[in-house]
Amino acid sequence: xxxxxxxxxxxALLGMLQKPSSGYDLxxxxxxxxxxxxxxxxxxxxxxxxxxxxDGLIRGTVEESSGLRRRQIFRLTPKGVSELKQWxxxxxxxxxxxxxxxxxxxxxxxxxxxxxAEASVAMLKSLDSALTPYLQHLREQMQVMMSPxxxxxxxxxxxxxxxxYESLSEWTHYALATYEKEGRKKSxxxx
Amino acid sequence: xxxxxxxxxxxALLGMLQKPSSGYDLxxxxxxxxxxxxxxxxxxxxxxxxxxxxDGLIRGTVEESSGLRRRQIFRLTPKGVSELKQWxxxxxxxxxxxxxxxxxxxxxxxxxxxxxAEASVAMLKSLDSALTPYLQHLREQMQVMMSPxxxxxxxxxxxxxxxxYESLSEWTHYALATYEKEGRKKSxxxx
DNA sequence: CGCCCCATGTAAGACGTTACATGATTGA
DNA sequence: TCAATCATGTAACGTCTTACATGGGGCG
Numbered sequence: 001x002x003x004x005x006x007x008x009x010x011x012a013l014l015g016m017l018q019k020p021s022s023g024y025d026l027x028x029x030x031x032x033x034x035x036x037x038x039x040x041x042x043x044x045x046x047x048x049x050x051x052x053x054x055d056g057l058i059r060g061t062v063e064e065s066s067g068l069r070r071r072q073i074f075r076l077t078p079k080g081v082s083e084l085k086q087w088x089x090x091x092x093x094x095x096x097x098x099x100x101x102x103x104x105x106x107x108x109x110x111x112x113x114x115x116x117a118e119a120s121v122a123m124l125k126s127l128d129s130a131l132t133p134y135l136q137h138l139r140e141q142m143q144v145m146m147s148p149x150x151x152x153x154x155x156x157x158x159x160x161x162x163x164x165y166e167s168l169s170e171w172t173h174y175a176l177a178t179y180e181k182e183g184r185k186k187s188x189x190x191x
Numbered sequence: 192x193x194x195x196x197x198x199x200x201x202x203a204l205l206g207m208l209q210k211p212s213s214g215y216d217l218x219x220x221x222x223x224x225x226x227x228x229x230x231x232x233x234x235x236x237x238x239x240x241x242x243x244x245x246d247g248l249i250r251g252t253v254e255e256s257s258g259l260r261r262r263q264i265f266r267l268t269p270k271g272v273s274e275l276k277q278w279x280x281x282x283x284x285x286x287x288x289x290x291x292x293x294x295x296x297x298x299x300x301x302x303x304x305x306x307x308a309e310a311s312v313a314m315l316k317s318l319d320s321a322l323t324p325y326l327q328h329l330r331e332q333m334q335v336m337m338s339p340x341x342x343x344x345x346x347x348x349x350x351x352x353x354x355x356y357e358s359l360s361e362w363t364h365y366a367l368a369t370y371e372k373e374g375r376k377k378s379x380x381x382x
Numbered sequence: 383c384g385c386c387c388c389a390t391g392t393a394a395g396a397c398g399t400t401a402c403a404t405g406a407t408t409g410a
Numbered sequence: 411t412c413a414a415t416c417a418t419g420t421a422a423c424g425t426c427t428t429a430c431a432t433g434g435g436g437c438g
């Protein structure tokens with residue numbers, strides 16, 4: 001369906017554009033948050049915006065009224081909204097957990113606004129499921145690394161990864177509990 | 192001094208080449224570990240190796256004796272060794288901690304073989320120093336996000352980052368303690 | 383003999399980085 | 411009026427992705 005594959009930066013922009021913004025606004029957000037890893041340079045953002053517009057996922061309208069200067073405000077089109085939702089709802093695999101964790105967290109951050117709390121909860125469950133086998137895989141690698149031939153810094157480095165995924169696993173449970181609490185508040189105490 | 196800037200993949204290869212290997216060997220390691228995020232495709236690795244060789248950082252020699260088939264074994268040149276050391280010894284800044292953590296951990300993993308345990312310890316201390324202000328920065332962002340206008344998934348996403356850096360901080364202390372223990376063992380109990 | 387794995391490569395295209403360019407507005 | 415910031419772009423360059431190509435070796 002999607003004619004061209006969208007790179008990570010494109011999806012980050014789509015997610016941000018759930019609130020209509022100019023390219024400059026987006027750049028500011030990108031450079032002031034951890035999203036700067038998706039590039040905050042104009043040479044990346046403006047071409048990316050034009051590609052998204054070319055593909056009909058966003059549309060820009062010039063704003064003159066605000067007295068300042070020609071500013072292009074971009075908004076998601078219906079097609080853009082559905083593309084964003086589809087990206088967020090993508091299944092989470094063990095491989096993703098290993099190499100695209102940043103992207104997964106970005107999708108999660110956008111999930112509630114784009115698709116509601118149920119989708120966020122679903123993502124958390126999916127993430128938790130992918131995490132278990134991945135952690136097991138890492139622990140197996142640790143067994144291999146226990147040979148004294150392996151330098152300690154390499155072993156510690158792997159240990160750092162394991163700890164970080166353990167902490168992530170704890171976070172998923174914490175986040176799920178948080179959503180449960182919220183749900184009870186909204187639907188009235190049914191104790 | 193270095194004529195061309197070396198991308199992350201190049202340094203990953205340099206580090207791996209502390210043990211002489213063929214391009215195929217490297218690919219296998221890359222795809223079977225978390226280093227696959229530096230790309231495990233031949234279209235990236237072989238050109239990268241050629242660039243490193245062009246810049247005099249590695250040298251490849253054909254091996255025929257093993258009876259199998261034409262295989263190029265690459266080794267670090269003295270220039271390559273010093274480039275690798277210099278990369279590992281780079282100072283760790285708050286910004287690095289935010290956007291290049293993966294690279295930092297890779298440098299640490301290589302540090303002991305390349306420069307000895309003292310360098311690894313120095314990296315850990317440098318990392319710990321950079322971590323404190325970065326964590327503070329994240330906590331300040333959390334204050335901003337406490338507004339109810341911010342969707343919970345976005346807040347949780349930031350919380351995940353904070354926890355992950357807290358866990359990293361604990362790991363640095365654990366790793367430093369591990370090196371201290373090692374040091375005592377080697378230099379004989381001076382209790 | 384055919385098939386799959388070893389081991390190496392190449393070509394097209396898309397993308398990001400870097401650096402520069404442009405003009406209009408605000409503040410000193 | 412000078413500098414800085416706002417807001418947008420463009421061009422060159424290098425690199426990665428994807429997909430394909432090549433040829434020998436072992437195995438059934």
